[in-house]
Amino acid sequence: MAEVVVGKDKCGEQRLISLPLSRIRVIMKSSPEVSSINQEALVLTAKATELFVQCLATYSYRHGSGKEKKVLTYSDLANTAQESETFQFLADILPKKILASKYLKMLKEEKREEDEENDNDNESDHDEAES
């Protein structure tokens, strides 16, 4: 009798992969150098992606700012991509958000620094500009 119950539990638990394998295959094949994919490799990649999503979400939530408010926000994810070494490869697609005004300020500062460098290079120009 117990055997049956165990079997039933197993069936409930083993929702093996929830991501669509066909879609995973399309994404994998979009990489030009890949010619063919073994079914086992496909299943493993799908499962790994699932684990990865869980991992990314829990890590970001644990290290994130919205713990008291019980929210997971974009900036938590961007922080993870920037700070964790394992998730470093996401840094390009999860850039940190900054305000446009801040960005403009940054641009200005960069320009000023560049100008200063140029000024140091040829001081005579700098003097002329000053006067």
Next chain:
Amino acid sequence: MAERPEDLNLPNAVITRIIKEALPDGVNISKEARSAISRAASVFVLYATSCANNFAMKGKRKTLNASDVLSAMEEMEFQRFVTPLKEALEGGSRKARRRPQSKRRRTKTKKQTQKSKTRAGMRTMTKMKKGWKKKNRMKRKK
């Protein structure tokens, strides 16, 4: 093949469900965070594929296989995935190969596996779940 860029996205509903299962109850996930995680997952697939492909090329094989994917995980510093992945491969390789696409068919195979496990209740299983449970209960009394 991928014709539209959307074809490279994973279904949002599924991604959201996976996130919700991973986080404690009652945690809200902002819309931006969802789409970001979904994008990250696609990139992860590509990254894993290209790593695995490198291993396949080293072995002078054209087809990616399970060991390539597992090696890729180690290379990507996701060693912690290797054990659960191996377990999934051993536990579910038979089922995975026969894995049907639609939900309806999936439930059917579930029933079938249950059926094979209850050898004694074979005939009743085909009728109704309720009937099957009843019979088991009677057996337990005996």
